[in-house]
Amino acid sequence: MDEYKWWGRDGEPPPNLKTKKQLAELGLAPLKAVGIIRAQKYDLLLYDPENPESCRPKRKPTDKQLETLAANREKARIKREYNDWHNSRDRIIEQDRVRAVKWARDELSKDDWVILDTETTGLHNAEIVEIAIVSHTGETLLNTLIKPSISIPADVVAIHGIGDEMVADAPSFPEVYSQIVQALEGKRCFIYNAAFDIQILDYCRRLHNLESFHLSRRYECVMTWHAQWAGDWSYYHESYRWHPLDGGHRALGDCLAALERIKRIAADSDTFHCPVPRPE
Secondary structure, eight states, rough: OOEEEOEEEEEEEETOOOOOOHHHHHTTTEOOOOOEESSSSSSEEOTTTTOOEEEEEOOOHHHHHHHHHHHHHHHHHHHHHHHHHTTTTHHHHHHHHHHHHHHHHHHHOOOEEEEEEEEEEEEOOOOEEEEEEEETTTTTEEEEOBOOOSEEEEEEEHOOOOOHHHHHHBBBBBHHHHHHHHHHTOEEEEEEHHHHHHHHHHHHHTTTTTTOOOOOOOSHHHHHHHHHHHOOEEETTTTEOOOOSSSSSSSSHHHHHHHHHHHHTTTTOOOOOOOOOOOO
């Protein structure tokens, strides 16, 4: 086998020698190389189209082979489109929404959960000024104001409307605690923005040296499920945007609004299908 340099250099191959790609353009198939160009990453083989030992005419495919080739190309196209969809954000949003609907429908068929909401003196190291708990059917199990050990700031009063004068004669958190425990006993707890309410409940419990009822082990965040169902994706935060509850910022109203959110998700009658058939 003769060795040559790259084209345009001294020792380049004669013009009659062809690469595999050039042979294919001529309708020829390679058999035995007659020349080679050494390159840094690979060796380029050369063939002589006029030498029957170096190459041969390509065999024409039969009709059956052409049909098989066309069918395989169609399968490849379907698989490619499916993979493009499968890896897209639209597919993830679609499947997350389906899961949210299934979750809501499954939960509405059960009776082992309640909904809880609190109003507080603020966001951090805050105390509860109102708490409500309703059953899975919306029955009020607990709805009471609570007198905190600190004053309620004016900017917080502007949100929920509960001022110091409203809670002046209300029971304290320790006085209400047994009712909370009783309403939650043996139940899972659904909360809109669960992380906040659980943090506040735990803070108030520790503030008054009360025994834990381990709510953090058995809760569902309705806000997270609703955000997943709504599908409003934030590419900046890489997560779903949360939506306000619009329950009036009073504990009982917010409980009932959270229940309506669950029902709204469960009532979603849209069907979600993969836009291309799943490849076999």
